[in-house]
Amino acid sequence: MGTLLRHARLVTGEVVDVQLDGDVVAAVLPAGTAPAVPDGQQLDLSGYLLDTAFAEPHAHLDKVFTADRVDARGGTLQDAMTQYEAVLRAATDADVQQRARRALRSLVASGSTAVRTHVGCGRLLGVRAIESLVAVREQMADLVDLQIVAHIGGPGPEETWRQHRRRLAAALDAGADVVGGNPALDRDPSAAVQECVAVAAEAGVPLDLHIDETTDPSVATLRHLAQLAPQAGVPVTASHCVSLGAMDAGLVAEVAAEVAEANIAVVTLPATNLYLQGRSGWPRLRGLTAVDALTAAGVQVAAGGDNVRDPFNPVGRLDPLETASLLVLAGHQDTARAWQLVTGAARGVLGLPPAGPAAGARADLVAVRADSVGEAIALAPGERMVWRAGQLISRTAVDHSGPAHEGER
Template identity: 45%
Template sequence: MRQRLLRSAGTMDGTHVDVLVDVDGTISEVGNDLDPGPDVDRIDLDGWLLLPAATEPHAHLDKAFLAEVVHNPTGDLIGAIEAMRRSRHLLTVDETVERAERAARRMAANGYCAVRTHADLTTEHGLTSIEALTEVRRRVADLIDVEIVALCGWPVTGPGGADQRQLLRTAMQVGADLVGGVPHLEAHGGSGTIAEATDFLLSVADEYRRPVDLHTDETLDPTADGLDVLASNVLGGFDLPVTASHCVSLGQRSADDQARTAVRVAEAGISVVALPHTNLFLQGRGHAPMPRALTAVEALRTAGVNVAAGADNLQDPFNPLGRACPFETAGLMMLTTHVSASDAWAMVSNHSARALGRAESPMPANGLVVGERADLLAVRAGSLREAIAEAPGERRVWRAGLERAET
């Protein structure tokens, strides 16, 4: 690969720059009128907006496009879970591969360079999702990086959780990259607690030396304390990367409680993933007034927590909509949490990449981090606000400095 010079590109902060991409696929220089010499591939981006490419921090590729097959008549979280349980007999490895690959390719075409997907892992479902997503990861490796989280079912504690505990260990041996689980649902079907479930899941992560991404407090119950429990475990000595997804209950607490928890989460270095699509659909039914049902984004950001944003489910019983598009997620974050366009895009790109360990440095105003991998997205738009509003169809994607072919 030769050096590449992306010329006259518009950026997030309204400036125009040249971007030099080195032979190793990283951004080596950002400036005006760069002239690295003749032995460089020059790409004219006048009229294009150049952005850091998106990273999807939380997906369920194994459930994608099931909305017409698996119905959720109650429309809430437990209803969706029960609908999936009733339909497990319909889901095979082959048909899961077809749906999940279609979703991954759509994400790649829309500007994602990586996706972290949770894979259902229950005693009824076995390793079906793990096997399917492992195959999908192989098939799309030249288009998008796929991380697989073993989404452990419940209970995992006590005698009733023995089979589930063994299944999780098997999943870690046959293809899962991260340990996942749902501690706040531990009492459903068992007698364990959030703390006990969290302890077990972290112990397995430590056993296999893998990162952790837990579905945390996906409930409007303000007494759910899974995020606090998780922070305590990390501060107590757990030394692997940790992500907490959803964290809805934190948004139902007082401002003082939110601030106290946010400070501990920041101290622990836990990334938090907000998931507006699915939580807006599932949460708040029957509540008056109806809450927005997202985590406490402002309190977390004020405390210095790395807050990412993802789309979660894609046209399935948990969310009947979704376009696998980062502009959709960014727009929802602007509408529901009142962040700026630049902050919203940071949450679907740089912050999500940092949650996945794919980036280290915070994003500057123009969005282009010198020294980081050149994962870039160009769209026909005059501003970031316009791009988020319009979601332009004409897109160009560079992955580690190489422009990606059609997906």
């Protein structure tokens, strides 16, 4: 037998002992009833909330930590893309890798054991950034499961989709796991969706597209993706889907039903969408998709952090509890649902096996110093422990000393 986690509080409020065996949870028993094990093989989790490790279903590790390199004024999606082009021109492989490793270490410390990152493979960098992230994936394989999305924008004035197909093929050959792109940047977004679906289907890899990243309710590329997705024969994810949140209720229900029928997963990204979207016009619309309608229709929904400290979002903590908090504040989700969207639901979108404190589940776990899910989301306590495949990979302690903290647990 492996490690015994004693007196852990589950999200249900139950206090239990959790026995780990290799990379799985062997047993979950009432607190105090687990057989004795040597001291070196047990941890007392009194005061901690234990659950499925977080997963980050949508990051941009090639962009992270570049906010201070640009003029952050403007705040629109087009402004951010223009600013980031200057960053790209000066990027080096060593710089991309250093920033990605730093971000992954923060994500792991926050409790994430799986991350999907979108990485550009367009005309400025080609596959260089893909190769850099593949190297980082190998370097950090013991800490995190990293999925790499080969992300392509629309062709430039003299470019064609034949060139883009070659770039995507080269990115997959270099080690990317998923085909991605932003059809809205193409001269013909519908045709771009069709091309991306075809590339993913031919390669037999998942597809994850940036879709409808606008509050304009007339934009509904998601519906076209729903028509094509069943033909692909691969898992399909639509990230952002912001315009869905600006449509009238009847149309939202129709689109959500089509998305569910096509078995498309949706990833909502509150932080960056709240920052970039709704800056013009009145009333100011929230940059969020219709989470409730999608959920009611049976769509698999998860939430991610998206951009952090780059031209697309100058803030961010690389902590899924920040995403969960925004889901409560701006997305009107209750705390239990917000928690699920960054834990089990996020793992599901990434195609990962179930994890958490349940017998037979993979032992990817996070323990947060909190009495409840609501307290964890509200306070985002720094004290956390993280297990990946049964191994303790991160432990963050906070020194609560001094008169102001007397009497605390």
